[in-house]
Amino acid sequence: METFSSKSSSSSSSDDDIKLRRGPWTIEEDNLLVHYITNHGEGLKRTGKSCRLRWLNYLKPDVKRGNLTPQEQLLILEFHSKLGNRWSKIAQYLPGRTDNEIKNYWRTRVQKQARNLKIDSNSAAFQEMIRCLWIPRLLQKIHSSSVIQPSIQSSRSTPQGFSLEKNNSSSSRSSSSHSSSIYESPNIISECPKIPREIGDSDLNSFVKAHFPFDDNSYDINNFGQLATGNFNDVMEYDQMIGDVLADSFWSMDEFFYQTQDMSNCK
């Protein structure tokens, strides 16, 4: 009897995955293994576990390298809010990205911002900040790059049919049977508090306290930057003003802080 496991690996779970064989080894498999060891030797002084990890996280041909795109960052934020620290689950929605990579991104980028703000990254307040500040900015960034490079489209899809790229056509979006909530997210912008353009640090302090009631009020408003010197409907205008300095594929909240500081300098 031969059995197959449909249990997904950390890096992939699409329907066309090669099914892992389980159960007793067949003569053919034994011969294949003997042939392989005869030709290549036992070789490495590594455990199977270590080899597996090296393959999945680094050597596998479809592993993507390089910085996460704004789209990918958006997906991570979105799915983390739904799934929590279930990295392998989140990785299923980012083809070519490993659970390890996503986990590292969350710890080194997202949690870093929470530390800067002196708030708990698991707190409702931080989640709200991501929803109201970070995600809308990523959406604006994605939108502005799709204007610059409208040809960027991909048929690549995630296990549940989420398109990784923003669909420029509202009609085609509405025709999809799997419309992703992520790209409905621009509504977040209107749902979230508008931050007055002309606002001093002390006013900003009050504003943030009013709209983002942190558990710990000792957050450092200086690290929050001049974040609130405009509202988010102005971001595209700002992007045009400073040129396409964000044309590269990576964008982080750090840059967000720097940009907003620059923006206030330009006034």
Place this chain on the structure above:
DNA sequence: AAGATCCTCAACCGCTCCTAC
């Protein structure tokens, strides 16, 4: 220029779950 500090990310650890026997 050099030492200190920070940051990133690949790899390891230990636990849980699943499967074969």
Place this chain on the structure above:
DNA sequence: AGTAGGAGCGGTTGAGGATCT
């Protein structure tokens, strides 16, 4: 039903590169 072993997962570590002083 119980046990052993392997796979997969999330948390953590540490080497090495980057940046700061």
